[in-house]
Amino acid sequence: GYKYDVEGFWTLIYNQGFEFRVMGRKLFAFFKWKGKGENATSFCNEIMPGWSHDVLGNDWACIQGTRIEPKQKARKPAPAVYQSEAKEMRLQQKYKTNVDFIDQINRA
Numbered sequence: 001g002y003k004y005d006v007e008g009f010w011t012l013i014y015n016q017g018f019e020f021r022v023m024g025r026k027l028f029a030f031f032k033w034k035g036k037g038e039n040a041t042s043f044c045n046e047i048m049p050g051w052s053h054d055v056l057g058n059d060w061a062c063i064q065g066t067r068i069e070p071k072q073k074a075r076k077p078a079p080a081v082y083q084s085e086a087k088e089m090r091l092q093q094k095y096k097t098n099v100d101f102i103d104q105i106n107r108a
Contacts, residue, residue: 017047027052027063 008022017030029050032043045067053060 017050021055025052025054029063029065 006022008020010018010020012018013028015031017028019026019028021027027050029047032046032048034041034043047063047065050063050065051060052063
């Protein structure tokens with residue numbers, strides 16, 4: 001099998017893709033999918049072609065990846081947005097600046 005003794009970090013970017021940082025490089029790729037809307041199918045074991053660069057933003061390159069193990073079947077993705085009454089109420093609220101919260105952050 002494939003085993004590498006390297007450490008890194010990854011960040012999920014909503015339901016679109018992920019960035020990972022390893023060995024002095026940042027890499028980003030979108031999840032592979034086919035179709036549109038409710039007919040979309042996500043292929044959890046593959047990514048679309050992506051890009052990479054060093055941590056300073058130099059030395060750009062393309063990347064491609066496939067999960068080797070464990071193998072997973074394609075599946076319908078979860079809905080990107082879940083509607084609820086509480087969420088709708090929050091979306092209807094007008095923005096209010098919370099000066100106390102901002103001051104708390106700036107003092108930290």
